[in-house]
Amino acid sequence: MTNFSRRDFLKLLGAASVGALASERVLSLKAADSSKPNIIIILWDAFSARHLSLYGYPRQTTPNIDAFAEYSTVYHNHYSGGNFTTCGTASMLTGMIPWKHRAINYDGLVRAEYVHNNPYTLLGSDYKRLMFAQNPWPDRLVGQYYEDVDRFLPPTAFSLFEDSPAFFENDRAIASVAMSSFLTPIQGGNAPVGSSILGYMNKSKVLNFADEQKSPRYPKGIPEAMNMGYMIPYLNEDVYEGLFSELTQLEANGDPYFSYFHLYSPHYPYRPRNDYLKMFRDDGYAPASKPIHPLSVGLQQDYLNGQRDMYDRQIAQIDEEFGRLIPRLEESGVLENSYVIFTADHGELFERGFAGHGFQFMYESVLHIPLIIHAPGQTKRQDIHALTSNTDILPTMLSITGKETTPDMDGRVLPGLGGEVDEDRPIISLVGVDNSAFGVIKKAVIAMRKREFKLIAYLGYEDSYKKSFELYNIEADPEELDDLSDRDTATLSAMKDELMTYLDEANKPFRKS
Amino acid sequence: MKLLKLISERMPDSKNILAVYAFIVTLVYSWTLFTSFYKLPSWLFYLSIGQILSVYAYAFSFDLLESLIALTVILLLDFTVFLFLKNKEEFQSRSMILAGILLGTSMLRLALFQNYEDITAFLSGELLWWAIAIPLGLVLAVFAPRIKLVRTIFEGFAERATVFVYIYIPLSLISLVVVLIRNIN
Numbered sequence: 001m002t003n004f005s006r007r008d009f010l011k012l013l014g015a016a017s018v019g020a021l022a023s024e025r026v027l028s029l030k031a032a033d034s035s036k037p038n039i040i041i042i043l044w045d046a047f048s049a050r051h052l053s054l055y056g057y058p059r060q061t062t063p064n065i066d067a068f069a070e071y072s073t074v075y076h077n078h079y080s081g082g083n084f085t086t087c088g089t090a091s092m093l094t095g096m097i098p099w100k101h102r103a104i105n106y107d108g109l110v111r112a113e114y115v116h117n118n119p120y121t122l123l124g125s126d127y128k129r130l131m132f133a134q135n136p137w138p139d140r141l142v143g144q145y146y147e148d149v150d151r152f153l154p155p156t157a158f159s160l161f162e163d164s165p166a167f168f169e170n171d172r173a174i175a176s177v178a179m180s181s182f183l184t185p186i187q188g189g190n191a192p193v194g195s196s197i198l199g200y201m202n203k204s205k206v207l208n209f210a211d212e213q214k215s216p217r218y219p220k221g222i223p224e225a226m227n228m229g230y231m232i233p234y235l236n237e238d239v240y241e242g243l244f245s246e247l248t249q250l251e252a253n254g255d256p257y258f259s260y261f262h263l264y265s266p267h268y269p270y271r272p273r274n275d276y277l278k279m280f281r282d283d284g285y286a287p288a289s290k291p292i293h294p295l296s297v298g299l300q301q302d303y304l305n306g307q308r309d310m311y312d313r314q315i316a317q318i319d320e321e322f323g324r325l326i327p328r329l330e331e332s333g334v335l336e337n338s339y340v341i342f343t344a345d346h347g348e349l350f351e352r353g354f355a356g357h358g359f360q361f362m363y364e365s366v367l368h369i370p371l372i373i374h375a376p377g378q379t380k381r382q383d384i385h386a387l388t389s390n391t392d393i394l395p396t397m398l399s400i401t402g403k404e405t406t407p408d409m410d411g412r413v414l415p416g417l418g419g420e421v422d423e424d425r426p427i428i429s430l431v432g433v434d435n436s437a438f439g440v441i442k443k444a445v446i447a448m449r450k451r452e453f454k455l456i457a458y459l460g461y462e463d464s465y466k467k468s469f470e471l472y473n474i475e476a477d478p479e480e481l482d483d484l485s486d487r488d489t490a491t492l493s494a495m496k497d498e499l500m501t502y503l504d505e506a507n508k509p510f511r512k513s
Numbered sequence: 514m515k516l517l518k519l520i521s522e523r524m525p526d527s528k529n530i531l532a533v534y535a536f537i538v539t540l541v542y543s544w545t546l547f548t549s550f551y552k553l554p555s556w557l558f559y560l561s562i563g564q565i566l567s568v569y570a571y572a573f574s575f576d577l578l579e580s581l582i583a584l585t586v587i588l589l590l591d592f593t594v595f596l597f598l599k600n601k602e603e604f605q606s607r608s609m610i611l612a613g614i615l616l617g618t619s620m621l622r623l624a625l626f627q628n629y630e631d632i633t634a635f636l637s638g639e640l641l642w643w644a645i646a647i648p649l650g651l652v653l654a655v656f657a658p659r660i661k662l663v664r665t666i667f668e669g670f671a672e673r674a675t676v677f678v679y680i681y682i683p684l685s686l687i688s689l690v691v692v693l694i695r696n697i698n
Binding site: 102103104105107108109112168169170171174175177178179181182183187189190191192193194195196197198199200203204207208211226435436437438 | 540541544545548549551552555556557558559560561564567568571572575576578579582583616619620622623624627628629631632635636639692695696697
């Protein structure tokens with residue numbers, strides 16, 4: 001008897017969907033309403049624009065994304081609102097700067113009064129709406145308005161775990177806090193598992209299962225989606241097959257649809273397939289040497305370079321998956337009436353004695369994220385060099401679908417898709433995990449990009465870092481090596497005043513009168 | 514018939530079962546409350562009071578389920594593994610020793626191996642931990658209750674712990690209703 005694996009099943013499902021689609025394609029295309037285009041967000045977690053060959057990275061990490069960009073709009077200066085998943089994703093989904101949406105803590109949620117600012121609610125029921133996040137944090141964020149999601153896949157979908165029955169679907173956000181952060185987490189955090197019997201059994205089962213997953217194709221281990229609550233082993237091959245299958249099914253349905261795929265790779269742990277393990281080895285590339293930052297943990301440069309190599313290999317491997325996916329979507333007609341938004345929630349950095357994201361660092365590698373948008377029928381590349389923010393994604397989506405925006409949003413319609421370029425626009429990013437979501441922001445690192453300059457403000461870090469402000473000219477010094485704060489005091493003062501005015505305004509609702 | 518007679522002879526009265534359940538409830542709920550205090554400061558950062566109470570509703574509902582599972586396992590053990598022990602007087606302390614060792618091992622392991630860095634240690638030592646804890650629990654459960662002082666200590670504890678049943682169980686039933694309401698469409 002031949003073995004029929006889960007992967008084979010996914011492939012068969014994909015093929016069957018294409019088959020079904022082929023017969024319905026004419027009907028579907030006839031029914032396609034260009035005023036209601038489909039929107040597909042493909043988001044890679046922890047994917048820094050600074051590691052794409054498309055944006056000038058010396059390593060050829062992303063030949064397939066580069067090819068996709070040739071018939072898409074490429075945003076060269078796109079920034080995330082935050083430097084970790086919850087904060088960055090909430091900015092994208094709400095169109096708001098973190099100091100307003102307030103999902104600023106690692107496990108955080110969007111403030112109740114702003115929850116309705118999201119693509120699922122605002123696109124409305126005339127769209128079929130799908131959500132899939134391998135990372136449980138965005139799953140939790142969207143769980144705040146689960147009732148507006150037509151198909152809500154669990155983080156374990158397309159993973160090596162067998163599908164388990166879903167519990168607490170109608171209280172997804174709070175149940176997720178209770179279960180994955182408290183009662184039955186697998187690892188991480190600063191506390192033991194809260195449930196002594198079921199929590200223990202779950203932890204033991206999941207860790208043993210993850211540990212048993214071995215494949216000669218993955219000598220460094222199977223990729224795992226992991227945060228405090230989870231440990232989900234998965235293969236990118238299966239995830240992309242699943243993504244294709246979902247999209248072809250939506251397409252076959254004929255209704256306009258919105259789908260958001262928050263994919264975990266290239267997030268840590270970097271575990272590329274064996275055919276990528278030697279890539280970039282001894283290729284002569286040496287990243288710029290940067291001084292150890294006083295706030296960092298002081299990791300050695302050799303270690304950082306090793307981590308960077310693994311990260312780049314992971315990117316190269318998923319670029320291959322992306323390269324397989326796009327032509328298949330094209331052939332199956334999915335792209336004909338769809339905007340494909342390819343982006344990230346935040347970046348990753350390997351410098352100044354630190355590796356990763358979600359720390360107090362707000363340097364370019366962790367905030368500068370890719371944004372490539374393919375519009376239906378677009379055949380030529382368009383390059384946008386204006387500064388843009390991931391808070392612009394939601395207003396842009398609403399604009400192209402003819403839906404109403406809300407006055408709460410900070411984001412604007414993207415240039416190239418109907419929006420205007422505003423040279424004087426400041427782009428704000430914030431990390432403030434040490435603040436209450438319900439209070440004044442006192443301790444935070446805030447970055448403000450404006451024109452060629454970038455100001456980084458360290459608020460409340462006087463004890464550990466004497467310097468409260470750093471100022472860089474990003475166009476002249478993209479590696480942020482030359483801090484101008486002592487020399488260009490006029491620019492520093494003007495940007496500082498502007499940022500503090502914005503912050504003061506943002507803090508107003510939280511001040512006790 | 515012989516087995517039924519044996520079971521009826523061995524069947525502890527409801528007061529004894531309640532005492533054992535009180536001990537289990539005390540352990541299970543105290544553990545959850547203890548671990549929640551680590552989490553509470555961060556919850557206060559991003560959850561409203563209503564949301565925090567909802568998290569506790571999930572926790573108490575879980576604890577209710579767990580305490581009932583634990584009691585069922587203990588009773589099953591008493592009517593299988595310990596069927597040969599005819600001394601009803603020892604039921605309370607025997608069951609409490611078993612519950613204490615099994616739950617204690619689980620809690621200790623959860624406390625010792627919390628983080629990503631501890632995963633290897635958690636997995637590699639797991640069999641050994643249980644290979645020691647289970648026989649130790651069984652042996653102690655057979656022999657320790659024969660000592661009157663041990664029985665007195667456990668019975669005294671159980672008597673005082675009964676109050677927790679009257680606090681936690683109604684709270685858990687309310688929690689269960691809250692969880693159900695939150696999950697009704």
